[in-house]
Amino acid sequence: MSEEILINVTPPETRVAVIENGVLQELIIEREQQKGLVGNIYKGEVCRVLPGMQAAFVDVGLERAAFLHLSDFSNKELMKKGSEQIEHYLREGQALVVQVTKDPLGTKGARLTTEISIPSRFQVYMPFANNSGISQRIESEQERTRLRKCIEQFQEKNEGGGFIARTAAECVEEPVLFSDMTFLMKLWEAISDKISTAKVKTLIHEDLSLSTRTLRDLYNDNIERIRVDSQETYQKLIEFANIFVPDVVPVIEHYTGECPVFDIYNVEDEITRALDRKVVLKSGGHLVFDQTEAMTTIDVNTGSYVGGRNLEETIFKTNLEAAQTISRQLRLRNLGGIIIIDFIDMQGQYHKQQVLDALQRNLDKDYAKNKITEVSALGLVEMTRKRTRESLEHILCEPCCACGGRGVLKTAESMCLEIFREIIREVRLYNVQELLVLASNEVVEMLLDEEAGMLAELELFLSVSIKFRAEAEYNQEQYDVVLL
Helix, strand or coil: CCEEEEEEECCCEEEEEEEECCEEEEEEEEECCECCCCCCEEEEEEEEEECCCCEEEEECCCCCCEEEEHHHCCHHHHHHHCCCCHHHCCCCCCEEEEEEEECCECCECCEEECCCCEECCCEEEECCCCCCEECCCCCCHHHHHHHHHHHHHHHHHCCCCEEEECHHHCCCCHHHHHHHHHHHHHHHHHHHHHHHHCCCCEEEECCCCHHHHHHHHHCCCCEEEEEECCHHHHHHHHHHHHHHCHHHHHHEEECCCCCCHHHCCCHHHHHHHHCCCEEECCCCCEEEEEECCCEEEEEEECCCCCCCCCHHHHHHHHHHHHHHHHHHHHHHHCCCEEEEEECCCCCCHHHHHHHHHHHHHHHCCCCCCEEEEEECCCCEEEEEECCCCCCHHHHHEEECHHHCCCCEEECHHHHHHHHHHHHHHHHHHHCCCEEEEEECHHHHHHHHCCCHHHHHHHHHHHCCEEEEEECCCCCCCCEEEEEC
16 A cells, blocks of 8 residues: 655645545644644643532633643542542642643633643653553554563663653664653653743643654655655755654655645545535445534435345445445544444344444554444444544634525635635646636635735745636635636
C-alpha cells in the first residue's frame, strides 16, 4: 500500500491530506484564527467547583472556561489524597496546571487533564505518572518486552515520571530511544521553570504547528512522499526532521508544480463530497450520514444494486462495501463520539460476523481510538470514536439560516479562500491580466474588507487586477470567476 501526505499552506490556514493508493483518507485543517489547542499546557484558575458532577470549570484565558473532571486528575494526586470528592482537591481561585485533551466543540469549552503528557516522535513522557507502557499497535511480544526493558533501564538512571513507547518506536535502536527520552525530560524541566514564574490564565507550553505535528504523528514507513507547497514551511520541516527524524528527510519534497497540490488527487472534490449527507457506493448502494449533537447515524441502503443469485448475497455484498466506505468516511469527516450504523438486516450469523470483521480491519488503520459492539437485536452496530477536534462539517460550514438550521453551507471565509484558490488556478491556466469575480454580497464584503490585505498580496503575487460584483440572487456558496 502506497501512502502520501500533501501539505497545503496559505497564511490563513494549513491543510494536510493523507492519501492511500491515490484516494483521500484523512484531512486535517487548522486555521490561523482557530488553532487547535490539544497538547497546550496552561496555568489556570479554578472558577467553579461542581460537587454534584465531580468536576470543575477552569479559566485558562480562553473565550470559554474549560472543563476538568475528577477522572482526569493525575494518578499521583488521587493516590496522595485517596478521596473521590473533587472538593477535597480544588477550591475556587486555586491555581492549577492543566493540559488540553479536547478542543472546544460547538458550545462546549475545552476538556482538561492534570495528567500532563509531552509527546515526541518515539515516546510520550508523563512527569506525574507512576507507570510506563507500550502502544497497543505494537503486536510483537518480543518487541514489547524489548521496549519495556529499554524504558526501565532509562528510568533506573533518571528518576521521575513514566514513558509510553509510541508505535513509531518499534524496532528503533536503544541509543535513539534514550536520546528521545532525555530530550523530553529536559523539555519538561524548561516547562517547570516557566510554571513557577507564570501568572494564572496564561499559556505555558504550546504544541507544534500542524505541519510539524504531521511529521511527528502521521509519518510511518509506508509514506513514500510528503509534498508541501510552501518554501518556508518546507525549510522548517527539513530543519525539524534533521534534528528529530532524519529518516524522513529524503521523502519531504517542495512542490512547485503549476497545478495546486490538492488537485493532484482531486482532494478539493473529495472535500466537497465529504460534506454531503449521501455517499454513493460503487455497487449502486448508498450511505446516508446524519450528524447531530448527541450522535452520528449512518444508514446503509442497497439503492440500485440488485445483486446476483439471491437477496441475502446482495445484502451481504452491500454491507461489506459499506463497512469499508464507512471507516474511510469517519476518518475523512472526523466524526467522533457515539456512532450508530444501521446495516441492512442479515439473517446469517456468519455474514454478520464477516461484516463486523471487515469494519474492524478498516478501522484499525485509524489513528483515533474506537470501539465496536456486536450487532444488536435491532440490527444496529454501536461504536464510539475518540473526538479531539471539530468535525470537517463544523470547520467548513455553518448552520443555514434559510432552512432553520436543518442544513449547512460553507462560511464566507471558506468561500473567500476557495475563490482565492480558483483565481490562482485560472491565472496559471490562461495567463490573464484581469478577472471579474461574481459572488454573494456577504462574500464580496468579506473579500473587500477583512480579506483586503490578502487580496492585495494575491494581486501583487499574480500580477493581475481583480474586480468584484455582488449578485443578489447568489447564495453564499455560489460564485463565478470571469476572464476579462
